[in-house]
Amino acid sequence: MLIIVKVGGSVIRKGVDNLIKEVPNLIQSGHKVVLVHGGGYFISELMEKMGLKPRFVTSPSGVTSRYTDLETLRVYVMGMMFLNKELVSRLQGVGVNAVGLSGVDGGLLRARRRESMIIIDERGRERVIDGGYTGKIESANAEFLLRFLNEGLVPVIAPIAMDNKTGGPLNVDGDQALEVLSYSLNPGFAVILTDVDGVIVGGKVVSKVSVSEALELFKNPEVKGGMKRKVYTAAQLASKGIHAVISNGTIENPITSAINGLGTHVTPS
Secondary structure, three states, X not given: OEEEEEEOHHHHHHOOHHHHHHHHHHHHOOOEEEEEEOOHHHHHHXXXXXXXOOOEEEOOOOOEEEOOOHHHHHHHHHHHHHHHHHHHHHHXXXXXXXXXXXXXXHHOEEEEEOOXXXXXXXXXXXXXXXXXXXXXXXXXXXXXXXXXXXXXXXXXXXXXXXXXXXXXXXXXXXXXXXXXXXXXXXXXXXXXXXXXXXXXXXXXXXXXXXXXXXXXXXXXXXXXXXXXXXXXXXXXXHHOOOOEEEEEOOOOOHXXXXXXXXXXXXXXX
16 A cells, blocks of 8 residues: 655654654555655754744635745755755665655656735735745656655655746645645555644544535634644545545654544545
């Protein structure tokens, strides 16, 4: 079975030891694994050390994202590829033949640069600003990725896409990268790993929802920030027939635990 996993920056920050130890067991059990990683916290740390102030914007739907000007893009590419090679080296260290890629390599992820975006400003008003160097992924080169999988390799993918017009790099959301890759590869599971046990409402994890229930969950005021995007992504995946799970990536055997029922499962219609 093919499993596509998004490893959130919150998991990387707290430690990926449990995740790294689990991957060899999955491979030995006959599964194929693709890892997509985040790392926004690391980009912010790098920027601050370089005297640059990270800037975040909020969409009318309440989703928060990093605003990427040219200086930020340069730091973003540098930081994401550092994390990418760190993960690859850790996997190689436990006997997993991993290969680190960005979405630029082999035209793996092609995106359209956002020319403008609507944000909610500090006064709570909608405002249109330049889109900067952020992209919306439009396609994935599945054949390129399948070559690695068929050779027994584990692709580790940084969320950097190729601009369809210029060929240059763009900042893209890691959850969106998971989504588009899943549409192309049709995995048995798409697992979104974060640092909590799932979507928490009323102090409890929401264990299983349908697509329509997930879209209602997206509107719930208790679901905020990065979790809103994860819920929306999971709903989109499930609407295309892919079983999506939002679960804890810091526990022992996080991927197997998610597949076996832990976390918030959004099931196909």
